[in-house]
Amino acid sequence: MIIRQVSVIFFLSLLLAIGGCSSNKTKGGENGAMGSDGIEDGAPIDVGEDDYSSSGLDDDGSLILDPLDDPASDLFVRTIYFDYDSANIREDSLLIVREHGKYLSSSPERLVRLEGHADERGTREYNLALGEERAKSVREVLLLEGAQEEQVEIVSFGEERPAVEGTDDAALQLNRRVEVVY
Amino acid sequence: MKRIYKLLVLAIVLLSTNAYALLEIEITQGVESAMPVAITPVAGDVPIQATLLESVVFSDLHRSGYFSIIDKKNYPQQSVELDQVDYPKWRNVGIEALLTMKATSAGEDKVRVQFELYDLVRKNRVLGHSVTTNKNQLRKVAHKISDLVFEKLTGIKGAFSTRIAYISEAGSNKGKKYQLQIADADGYHPRTVFSSSKQLLSPAWAPDGRRLAYVSFENDRTEIFVQDVTTGKRSKISSEPGINSAPAWSPDGASIALTLSFGGDPDIYILDVESRKLRKLTDHYGIDTEAAWSPDGRFVYFTSNRSGAPQIYRVSFGGGSPKRMTFEGNYNAAPSVSADGNFIAMVHKNDAGYGIGLLDIERNSFKLLTDGTLDEAPSFAPNGSMIIYSTRHNNSTVLSAVSSDGRVRQRLRLQKEKVREPSWSPFRR
Numbered sequence: 001m002i003i004r005q006v007s008v009i010f011f012l013s014l015l016l017a018i019g020g021c022s023s024n025k026t027k028g029g030e031n032g033a034m035g036s037d038g039i040e041d042g043a044p045i046d047v048g049e050d051d052y053s054s055s056g057l058d059d060d061g062s063l064i065l066d067p068l069d070d071p072a073s074d075l076f077v078r079t080i081y082f083d084y085d086s087a088n089i090r091e092d093s094l095l096i097v098r099e100h101g102k103y104l105s106s107s108p109e110r111l112v113r114l115e116g117h118a119d120e121r122g123t124r125e126y127n128l129a130l131g132e133e134r135a136k137s138v139r140e141v142l143l144l145e146g147a148q149e150e151q152v153e154i155v156s157f158g159e160e161r162p163a164v165e166g167t168d169d170a171a172l173q174l175n176r177r178v179e180v181v182y
Numbered sequence: 183m184k185r186i187y188k189l190l191v192l193a194i195v196l197l198s199t200n201a202y203a204l205l206e207i208e209i210t211q212g213v214e215s216a217m218p219v220a221i222t223p224v225a226g227d228v229p230i231q232a233t234l235l236e237s238v239v240f241s242d243l244h245r246s247g248y249f250s251i252i253d254k255k256n257y258p259q260q261s262v263e264l265d266q267v268d269y270p271k272w273r274n275v276g277i278e279a280l281l282t283m284k285a286t287s288a289g290e291d292k293v294r295v296q297f298e299l300y301d302l303v304r305k306n307r308v309l310g311h312s313v314t315t316n317k318n319q320l321r322k323v324a325h326k327i328s329d330l331v332f333e334k335l336t337g338i339k340g341a342f343s344t345r346i347a348y349i350s351e352a353g354s355n356k357g358k359k360y361q362l363q364i365a366d367a368d369g370y371h372p373r374t375v376f377s378s379s380k381q382l383l384s385p386a387w388a389p390d391g392r393r394l395a396y397v398s399f400e401n402d403r404t405e406i407f408v409q410d411v412t413t414g415k416r417s418k419i420s421s422e423p424g425i426n427s428a429p430a431w432s433p434d435g436a437s438i439a440l441t442l443s444f445g446g447d448p449d450i451y452i453l454d455v456e457s458r459k460l461r462k463l464t465d466h467y468g469i470d471t472e473a474a475w476s477p478d479g480r481f482v483y484f485t486s487n488r489s490g491a492p493q494i495y496r497v498s499f500g501g502g503s504p505k506r507m508t509f510e511g512n513y514n515a516a517p518s519v520s521a522d523g524n525f526i527a528m529v530h531k532n533d534a535g536y537g538i539g540l541l542d543i544e545r546n547s548f549k550l551l552t553d554g555t556l557d558e559a560p561s562f563a564p565n566g567s568m569i570i571y572s573t574r575h576n577n578s579t580v581l582s583a584v585s586s587d588g589r590v591r592q593r594l595r596l597q598k599e600k601v602r603e604p605s606w607s608p609f610r611r
Binding site: 126160 | 448
């Protein structure tokens with residue numbers, strides 16, 4: 001828990017620093033000057049063409065530091081696991097789901113798709129329904145934390161798209177899940 | 183030239199014998215209740231066709247579970263000319279019925295098949311005919327002969343000429359191919375009705391035996407389609423928000439029961455095929471799915487977890503409160519109703535895993551028919567004599583048929599692909 005708090009503080013300060021960067025950058029104009037990030041203004045740095053879509057940089061060339069991508073954040077956990085024939089969210093997963101709910105509540109422009117899955121045991125049609133029940137359980141918590149209905153889409157794949165192949169208990173557990181897809 | 187021809191014949195006979203061996207018949211329990219029947223070697227001048235004819239009829243009658251096909255070495259006559267049956271000798275070895283067949287060349291590509299069925303107890307010829315057919319239609323003719331023999335000996339209409347629909351899955355994780363296929367009831371002659379890179383589910387025959395309803399993930403969510411298997415004509419019949427699944431045609435073909443979740447949770451709805459109007463049949467916050475009609479159309483059976491775990495319930499077509507049908511164990515799902523309405527086959531969880539169970543509704547008695555670890559999707563033959571289902575075998579999924587008394591099981595292992603979710607067609611109209 002302490003580690004988590006530390007990482008949140010670290011993350012916040014990083015955000016502030018980046019905020020500073022981008023405002024500098026704006027002043028620096030459009031000539032590719034990097035401002036206060038340690039590289040001299042006017043240095044010929046090849047940042048590729050203006051396509052930042054897959055570079056991890058935003059339109060201004062800043063690193064995109066979405067809290068969703070912080071490995072230390074609960075939001076980094078995007079798979080919620082379930083018990084056999086159950087759509088109840090486990091105690092340990094509840095915190096994570098709530099964090100996603102808070103995030104959605106504070107980021108109303110964000111949309112999320114909850115993909116419900118089941119392991120291969122039992123019938124395919126029942127598992128289709130079970131996958132949806134699981135996704136609905138997650139949605140319920142998201143809405144309780146302030147997410148809006150329009151932000152959350154649910155879909156069930158039943159047992160049709162397993163995360164892993166295999167029939168042992170470990171594989172079955174990995175397949176009983178809801179994937180949180182932003 | 184003649185020698186080459188002979189070699190070729192030998193090779194083909196071996197090949198067809200090999201294909202015959204792929205149909206693994208497994209007798210799981212004693213044979214005391216089965217009628218002892220003899221099938222003499224098929225006579226004639228076309229050995230390939232003779233072998234095929236014999237193997238098809240043999241495996242049809244054998245896997246029905248109604249007959250015990252007696253080993254040829256016990257036959258008092260190895261070949262029987264028309265009405266030359268030595269009745270006392272046959273009765274001495276305890277055989278009750280005798281089928282003789284003959285396949286002779288009838289010109290290029292044609293073969294004449296003659297068959298006789300003798301009742302060895304009443305000492306008379308109860309069936310006999312001859313038919314000329316194209317060689318490539320011989321399987322069909324063989325299944326028809328099986329149908330006639332079956333009906334004559336049991337009083338029940340034979341279902342060997344019907345078809346099965348099922349889903350096949352091929353390919354690796356990178357690129358999978360899912361196909362809706364139909365095949366003869368013994369798994370032979372598969373042909374593809376629809377192919378997709380996305381999952382297909384739950385094929386269900388219309389009572390006309392021409393159309394199939396099924397679930398497709400082609401748009402990355404469940405939607406229900408209906409396709410005419412003869413013309414290929416295809417239409418989307420349900421694409422509500424949430425789940426669209428488990429279609430089941432009413433016996434009169436006017437309605438399709440399906441599972442929809444747009445109302446908040448999965449419930450059974452009745453879709454009027456003509457008007458496309460929807461009516462909600464079940465209403466519960468739990469899961470209701472996998473509808474199956476009683477043959478008179480008065481009831482809809484379905485799976486529900488309203489008691490906490492999946493069990494089979496039934497509700498009147500008009501609605502009302504559902505009645506719980508299964509109490510054995512804590513997982514009963516995917517009901518299929520027999521043609522007489524007296525039995526429900528289902529997936530039943532037991533110590534070995536998920537097997538196929540059978541409930542006798544009148545007597546309220548339950549019986550486990552199979553001992554697989556992951557048996558799924560039971561579907562009754564239209565005459566109620568057998569149930570087809572999918573089962574795990576050697577890291578793959580294959581189709582199996584079990585006689586309704588659980589005595590005989592036969593794996594249909596005819597293709598490399600994983601095959602599952604069989605649906606047995608109705609009788610042709």
